[in-house]
Amino acid sequence: MFEQRPGEVVIRAGVEPVATYVYNDPNILRPYFRDVFAPGAIQVTRHHPPREGIDRMDHATMHPGLFLAFGDLGGADFWRNQASVEHMEFVEPPRSQTGRGGFVVRNRYVAESRTVCEETCEYTFLIRPQGYVILWDSTFQSRGSSFSFGDQEEMGLGVRVATPIAVTGQTGGRIFDAEQRRGEKEIRGRTAAWCDYSGRVDERFVGIAIMPDPGNFRSSWWHVRDYGLMVANPFARNTLGKGEPSEVVVQPGERCRLRWAILLHRSPTEQGVDIQEAYHDCISLLGK
Secondary structure (H helix, E strand, O other): OEEEEOOEEEEEEOOEEEEEEEOOOOOOOOOEEEOOEEOOOEEOEOOOOOOOOOOOOOOOOOOOOEEEEEOOEOOEOOOOOOOEEEEEEEEEEEEEEOOEEEEEEEEEEEEOOEEEEEEEEEEEEEEEOOEEEEEEEEEEEOOOOOEEEOOOOOEEEEEEEOHHHOOOOOOOOEEEEOOOOEHHHHHOOOEOOOEEEEEEEOOEEEEEEEEEOOOOOOOOEEEEEOOOEEEEEOOOOOOOOOOOOOOEEEOOOOEEEEEEEEEEEEEOOHHHOOHHHHHHHHHHHHOO
């Protein structure tokens, strides 16, 4: 299920690709998953790097696939690669068993030679009836000094979807949330239990749904774009939610834990996948 290469880990379900975890890239100074696939080896994230004449070329080093990034963490911009997330170690190396696998990493967030905080992140990959599921569990802490998450729209767990399934793509995709809203105009800046970005590729309906853990410190506002971006952001109370400005301060010895489930799905038709039903399954997995 796992193949370790210099600076990356290739994840497969049997012989089919699922994703590649990249933790050492000279151009993108934070870890990410590139080339993410739904069952049937159908790619649901944009090619990385984007391909001329096939993909939109914008934000190539900011939207590499599936990623966690922060435009304001400790006053530094990790979203735009103005600061770096350094891979420190595999706390638990990649291991697999029937139907599941995973690994745990430790990262250091560094800005101008200053360590802002450390992150321990556990990734779990499962094969479920609804598709492939990635459980993402990140904990941030610092023993030396406090740090804070600021209020920007470029904060949180994001995905840049494959060009064909973008709303503005060749075949026209859809953005759909748990409140039955559709598209950027209805969803952007609103909260919902989950959001799904999907569309048709080679006569099959495929997509990716992000499901924040209800146990996170705050619900997520959705930063979605018809051109192919979807971000679950619990920090942008003002910039997305139009409320009071937010500053989430983590004191020395305290922890900020964030968890998500990500569903990679495929079905013959749009009606063939029930995201709400899958949501209950995925959230129950986060609790185990």
